[in-house]
Amino acid sequence: MTKETKDSLVKGTLILTVAALVARFLGVFQRIPLVHLLHEEGMGSYSIAFNLYSILLVVATAGIPSALSKMVSEKYAIGRPAEAKRIYRAAIWFAIVAGVIMTALLYVFAPIYAEQISHGGPDATLATRAIAPAMLFFPLIAIMRGYFQGRQNMMPNGISQVVEQIFRLVTSIGLAFILLNISLGWGVAGASFGGVIGGVAALAVMLYYAMKLKRRDALSLKRNVSQAAAEETAAGSAQSTQFQKQISYSEIYRSLLKLSIPIVIFSVTVTLVYAIDTSIIIPLLEGTIGRSEALGLVGIIGGRAQSLAGIPIILAIALSQSVVPIISSAYSRKDMKQVSHQTTRVLQLSILSGLPAVLVIAIAARPLDFFMFGHEDTAFGMSHGPHMISLLTLGAMFQIVMQTSGAVLMGMGRMKPLMIHVAVGIAVKLAGSFLLAKWFGIYGIIGSTGLCFIAMSWLNLRSLRKEVDFTILGRRFIGLLLSIVVIVILGLGGEWLTHTYVQPTSFYRLNEGINAVLVCGFTAALYPLLLMVTRVVTKDDVKSFPAPLQKLLTKASRILKRS
Structure with a gap:
C-alpha cells in the first residue's frame, strides 16, 4: 500500500467518521424535543414508522452502493x-x-x-405514510454516495449526511410543533415527514457535487484532447470493438446483486432487530400492562434507548474501519501472518474503544435520560426507562464485536457463513423474545436482543478461528473483567450519591445535567486508569491507538507514576 493510498484511506475514513458522529449526535438531539412534544405514545408511533422505513431503505438500496464503489474503483484503476x-x-x-x-x-x-x-394504531399508519416519499430520494442518494466513494471522494458523502440530519432535525421539530395543534397523529406525521425534507436536502448536496465532478472530468478530458487526437486513428478500431462489447445492463445488475446481497443481509441485521423490538412489544405485553403502557415502552425504547445505545457502535467501528481493507488485501495475497495481526488489532481496537462508551452510558443512564429527554410520562415508564437504556446499551457491546468480526469475515470473502450467522441470530432474537417476555416483560425482549448479538459474535469468532490464528486479549481478559467490575461498582456508587445528594438548583433538568457530567466524567476517567493498573493495555498496544487516545493514555500513565 503506497503512502498516497494510505493517506487517502485515512482521510476518507476520517471524513466519514466525523460525519457519522455528527449525524448520530444530531439524530439523538432531534429526539430530545420530539420526546417533549410527542410524549411516549407519540414516540411509539414515530418509532414504529421509522424502523420499518429503515429496513425498507436498506432493502431498496440492497447494498448496491458498496458493490458499486468496488466496481467503479476497479474500472478507474484499469483505465476504463x-x-x-x-x-x-x-x-x-x-x-x-x-x-x-x-x-x-x-x-x-x-x-x-x-x-x-x-x-x-392509526397514528402509526399516518406516520408511516408521511415518511414514505423519502424512499424516492434515498436509494438515489445511496447510489451517488457509492459512486463518489469509488472515485475516492468522501467529502460529498460526509457533507450530505450532516446536511440531511440538520434539515431533518429542523423540519421534524417544526412540523411536529405546528401540526400538534390539529392532533397527536398529525404531529407524529409531521415529525416523520422531516425525513422527506432531509432527503431532498441530501439529494441537492449530492447533485451539486455530481455537477462539480462532471465539470472536472470534462476539463480533464479537454486537457488530454491533443493526445487523444494523435491516437484516434490507431485506437479507433479498438474503441469500436469495445463499444460493441460494452457490458450490458443485465450483466451489470447481475454483478452488483451478487456482491450486494450478502452485504445487505449483514447490514440490515441491527435495523431488523430494532424493528422487531418495536413491532412485538405491544402484542406481547399489552395483555399484562395494557396497550397504553406498552405503546409508551415502544416510545422509550425507540425514542430514548436505541438512540443512546447507538453511540458506542459508531465510536468503535469508526476506529476499526481503516484496518478492514488491509485485511482484505492481505488475505487476497495469502499473507496469513498479516491477516492474523490485523484481525487481532481490529478486534482489540473495537472492544477497548467501544467499552468505555458502553460503560459510561449504561452507568449514567438515569441522569442522561432525565436530562436529555425529561422524565417519562408514567410512573411505570419512569421507573423502567433508565434500566431499559442501560440493558440495551450493555447489549451494544456484543453488537460491536458482532459487526467488527463480521466486517473481517467480509474482508476475507466469507459471506456464506456470515449470512448463516445472521439467520441464527434473528432466530435467537425471536425465540428469546417470545419465551422471556412471559417472565421478564420488556427486559426479556431487550435481553433477547443481547442474546442475538452474543450468538452472532460467537459464531463469527468461531468462523474466524477456522481461517486464521488471532488473540483478542488472551490472559489480559481477566484484568479487563476485573476493571469492568470495579468501574461498575464505583460508577453506580457515584451515580447513587449524585442522584441522592447533588441537587444544587430548583430545576430538575439542570440537576440531572450536572449529575450526568459528574457520573460520565468519573466513569470515563476510571477506565484508562484501571486498564493500566491491571496491565490490560501495554505500551505496544498504545502505539497502535489513534493519536488523541495515545496522548490521553500517556498523560494518565504519568499521573499514576507520580502518585
Whole structure:
C-alpha cells in the first residue's frame, strides 16, 4: 500500500467518521424535543414508522452502493472510465425504480404493519405514510454516495449526511410543533415527514457535487484532447470493438446483486432487530400492562434507548474501519501472518474503544435520560426507562464485536457463513423474545436482543478461528473483567450519591445535567486508569491507538507514576 493510498484511506475514513458522529449526535438531539412534544405514545408511533422505513431503505438500496464503489474503483484503476460511468448509470436506474416501488409498498401496506402487526394504531399508519416519499430520494442518494466513494471522494458523502440530519432535525421539530395543534397523529406525521425534507436536502448536496465532478472530468478530458487526437486513428478500431462489447445492463445488475446481497443481509441485521423490538412489544405485553403502557415502552425504547445505545457502535467501528481493507488485501495475497495481526488489532481496537462508551452510558443512564429527554410520562415508564437504556446499551457491546468480526469475515470473502450467522441470530432474537417476555416483560425482549448479538459474535469468532490464528486479549481478559467490575461498582456508587445528594438548583433538568457530567466524567476517567493498573493495555498496544487516545493514555500513565 503506497503512502498516497494510505493517506487517502485515512482521510476518507476520517471524513466519514466525523460525519457519522455528527449525524448520530444530531439524530439523538432531534429526539430530545420530539420526546417533549410527542410524549411516549407519540414516540411509539414515530418509532414504529421509522424502523420499518429503515429496513425498507436498506432493502431498496440492497447494498448496491458498496458493490458499486468496488466496481467503479476497479474500472478507474484499469483505465476504463467509460465502463465505470455505464455501471453508474445502470445503478441510477436501479435506484429510481427501487425508490418508486418501495414508496408505493410502504404507503399501501402501512396500515397492515402499523396496525395489524405492530398494534400501533392509526397514528402509526399516518406516520408511516408521511415518511414514505423519502424512499424516492434515498436509494438515489445511496447510489451517488457509492459512486463518489469509488472515485475516492468522501467529502460529498460526509457533507450530505450532516446536511440531511440538520434539515431533518429542523423540519421534524417544526412540523411536529405546528401540526400538534390539529392532533397527536398529525404531529407524529409531521415529525416523520422531516425525513422527506432531509432527503431532498441530501439529494441537492449530492447533485451539486455530481455537477462539480462532471465539470472536472470534462476539463480533464479537454486537457488530454491533443493526445487523444494523435491516437484516434490507431485506437479507433479498438474503441469500436469495445463499444460493441460494452457490458450490458443485465450483466451489470447481475454483478452488483451478487456482491450486494450478502452485504445487505449483514447490514440490515441491527435495523431488523430494532424493528422487531418495536413491532412485538405491544402484542406481547399489552395483555399484562395494557396497550397504553406498552405503546409508551415502544416510545422509550425507540425514542430514548436505541438512540443512546447507538453511540458506542459508531465510536468503535469508526476506529476499526481503516484496518478492514488491509485485511482484505492481505488475505487476497495469502499473507496469513498479516491477516492474523490485523484481525487481532481490529478486534482489540473495537472492544477497548467501544467499552468505555458502553460503560459510561449504561452507568449514567438515569441522569442522561432525565436530562436529555425529561422524565417519562408514567410512573411505570419512569421507573423502567433508565434500566431499559442501560440493558440495551450493555447489549451494544456484543453488537460491536458482532459487526467488527463480521466486517473481517467480509474482508476475507466469507459471506456464506456470515449470512448463516445472521439467520441464527434473528432466530435467537425471536425465540428469546417470545419465551422471556412471559417472565421478564420488556427486559426479556431487550435481553433477547443481547442474546442475538452474543450468538452472532460467537459464531463469527468461531468462523474466524477456522481461517486464521488471532488473540483478542488472551490472559489480559481477566484484568479487563476485573476493571469492568470495579468501574461498575464505583460508577453506580457515584451515580447513587449524585442522584441522592447533588441537587444544587430548583430545576430538575439542570440537576440531572450536572449529575450526568459528574457520573460520565468519573466513569470515563476510571477506565484508562484501571486498564493500566491491571496491565490490560501495554505500551505496544498504545502505539497502535489513534493519536488523541495515545496522548490521553500517556498523560494518565504519568499521573499514576507520580502518585
